Amino acid sequence: MRLYLSSFRIGNRPDELLRLLRERKSTALILNADDYKNEEDREASLSRELDELRSNGLDPTEVDLRKYFGAPDELRFALSKVDLVYVRGGNAFVLRRAFQQSGADGLIKELLANDAVVYAGYSAGPCVLGPTLRGIDGHVDDPNCIPKEYEPGPPVWEGLGVLPYVIAPHYKSNHPETTEIDQSIEYFIAHHIPFIALRDGEAIVVDGESQTVVG
Secondary structure, eight states: OEEEEESSTTOSOHHHHHHHHTTOOEEEEEOGGGTTSOHHHHHHHHHHHHHHHHHTTOEEEEOOGGGGTTOHHHHHHHHTTOSEEEEOOSOHHHHHHHHHHHTHHHHHHHHHHTTOSEEEEETHHHHTTSSBOTTOOSSSSOTTOOOTTSOOOOOOOBOOOSSSSEEEOSTTSSSTTHHHHHHHHHHHHHTTOOEEEOOTTOEEEEETTEEEEEO
16 A cells, blocks of 8 residues: 655755655646635646646546446446555535545545555545545534535544544644644544644655654
């Protein structure tokens, strides 16, 4: 399993991500954590993410999970052609819904288990890999946010369980969500939930049995 899990954007060590990719470049950019935004703001986010990934030598294309709701076989085909799945931050609960309704949750776990792709991203992207989303709900991560294209239903509180701990991004950083993350950490401690806190610029790098924090 190969993971590059950043606190904010691509972080200070994109070289570690490129090392995991072993000179491969094909990237599926998943932006669905931003589906709560209006179309103009979402397009601006997409443009910025594509520019950053290209500036680091990658070849990104957006894979919009909304197009695969109820069509997991089509999503499997789309992700079978890429080397990197890069998942942007935003609302972790919206992202988790998108994973569930498209079948990305099971598919990504399968691809990682087979070492078929690298999974990377920041903020909400790493947060959904843990065992639970409890404790991260806040102003941005509103668990009851359901964009118009989505099926209605209660929040999905279970993470993918790829990691045995939760990730607390933006810790002690110059970021609008830093105060909320302090509250999340208090929740994790009170409920005995293992966690790793990351400052902006830092990333967790998992390469097989090796796991380090860089940045």
